[in-house]
Amino acid sequence: MQTDIHPDYHPVIFRDLASGTTFLTRSTVTSAKTETWEDGNEYPLVEVEVSSASHPFYTGKQRIMDSAGRVERFNARFKNFGKSGN
Numbered sequence: 001m002q003t004d005i006h007p008d009y010h011p012v013i014f015r016d017l018a019s020g021t022t023f024l025t026r027s028t029v030t031s032a033k034t035e036t037w038e039d040g041n042e043y044p045l046v047e048v049e050v051s052s053a054s055h056p057f058y059t060g061k062q063r064i065m066d067s068a069g070r071v072e073r074f075n076a077r078f079k080n081f082g083k084s085g086n
Contacts, residue, residue: 007028008028009026009027009028010026010027010028010044011024011025011026011041011043012024012025012026012027012029012031012043012044012045012046013035013037013043013044013045013046014027014046014047014048014051015035015045015046015047015048016048016049016050016051016053016054017047017048017049018049018050018051018053018054019051019053019054021051021053021054022035023051023053024037024043027046029044029046030044031044031045031046033045033046033047
């Protein structure tokens with residue numbers, strides 16, 4: 001296996017700007033901003049607009065689109081399409 005070809009994999013703090021939630025994980029991303037975590041150590045800080053803490057799919061606030069009305073309109077509009085009425 002080749003040496004020195006992999007990026008540095010280190011602890012990073014991610015902050016969700018929409019919900020204010022922060023979590024510590026490992027990543028290869030870099031940042032000039034730093035923040036002190038609960039353990040007293042300082043880690044790079046990456047601010048993201050959406051994470052699992054604020055995304056509608058993960059929070060259960062996902063809006064379900066009503067497609068039944070669309071299907072019914074389509075069928076009503078094209079019910080005689082392709083049929084010969086003779």
